[in-house]
Amino acid sequence: MRLSRRKILQLSASAASLPVIGSFSGLARAEGAIKTAAIYTVPVEQQWVSRIHKAALTAKERGDIEYTFSEKVANTDYERVMREYCEAGHQLIVGEAFAVEDAARAVAKDYPDRAFLIGSSFKPDAAVPNFAVFDNYIQDASYLTGMIAGAMTQKNNIGMVGGYPIPEVNRLMNAFMAGVKETKPDVKFQVAFIGSWFDPPKAKETAFAQVDAGADILYAERFGVSDAAKERKILAIGNVIDTQADYPETVVASALWHFEPTLDAAIKAIKDKAFKADDYGQYSFMKHGGCSLAPLGTFDGKVPADVMTKVTAREAEIKSGAFTVAVDDSEPKSS
Structure with a gap:
């Protein structure tokens, strides 16, 4: 489902009453479907994004995640949307940081109890332990x-x-x-x-x-x-x-x-309380x-x-x- 900015803000307000989770590992102990939000700068019909969207829908159908997304988000709005989803209580943020790398990593630093699985040309940084990267190594x-x-x-x-x-x-x-x-x-x-x-x-x-x-x-x-x-x-x-x-x-x-192996590996890491600043690029290889x-x-x-x-x-x-x-x-x- 698409989530409008108005709806995000409404969820943000309700999330303010939730208890603050002090660490990322604390969030990972949550049971049930992982509350997931994806942020795309292009329509979901676009080739690259459509594969992420497809994998997320599959994980949603299995009951592994709750899934919402925003598409056609301008680079200038990307950081704001990321923060709004975090404030709304989403546990896993999926997206792309190719034009907003610094801003995306800054958001992750500010929300250490959230998991970020982000398309990036750069490698993970131990200084941002909840920010994992992926790419389409096909x-x-x-x-x-x-x-x-x-x-x-x-x-x-x-x-x-x-x-x-x-x-x-x-x-x-x-x-x-x-x-x-x-x-x-x-x-x-x-x-x-x-x-x-x-x-x-x-x-x-x-x-x-x-x-x-x-x-x-x-x-x-x-x-x-x-x-x-x-x-x-x-x-x-x-x-x-x-x-x-x-x-x-x-x-x-x-x-x-096929983005499914990448997303599934991240979901498993979260459920195992083992999500960290990994490079998920390998999961796009044919052998995986x-x-x-x-x-x-x-x-x-x-x-x-x-x-x-x-x-x-x-x-x-x-x-x-x-x-x-x-x-x-x-x-x-x-x-």
Whole structure:
């Protein structure tokens, strides 16, 4: 359920009469569903946030958490909303701190009896023991989609449209490019960033320019890119979510992020009175079930069989630890 600011303030007022919990471990002893609030700067339909939202709904259905959220929260309002949820008695705060890192950690310091599970490009800090970080380390699945893309390009020219050149975007693009080179070493890449997390028209226009420059496959890190591919009748590679059903003749493969292992680990830590400033990034790795290659759907049987054999073998090696996909956070460049 969405919680309006008015409702938050009403809950804040009622929470003022509750006994103050003196330490985080004291809160962790609470039984029953964990009162959880999520704060998103974009709509819940956006790829990255939609996966967090999905995992939270699953945990709610199991009875592990009570769940409320605010979406499209401006960066300038983020700290205020965090504090209002804390004052309203929420025990677990989930969100993203990519543009409000200092403010988010300051809030956590002021509420040591709350648990914070926050998307961040930075590492946990022992000085803020209740502030754990996570990120979408889905480079494993991205590598596999790259192997497929390399097999499907005819022009050896792939366009890539991202939001911002930050680590959580860069590592997926770099892994994808490495996968492409395993099956097609001589592919050229066009890399562009639109400077927004949610601007489908701009992403679409950027993708059109790449198609005009020779790309016959598009890496859709942002919404809008697959629309461009569909209109120009070329292929696209999905990211974070599975849009194959929406683009059955366009999206040949997607790397899926599963936030459930990350959230479930945090829930368990809270219930075990063991939540601390951990890095939850590992739970996005394929070996933990945090990412996967989406079913090919309508493209099942259209990708060369020998390549899919290689993809299946590589997937097994990733899961067993025999093969490690590099985590490369450097900004990818056109080639």
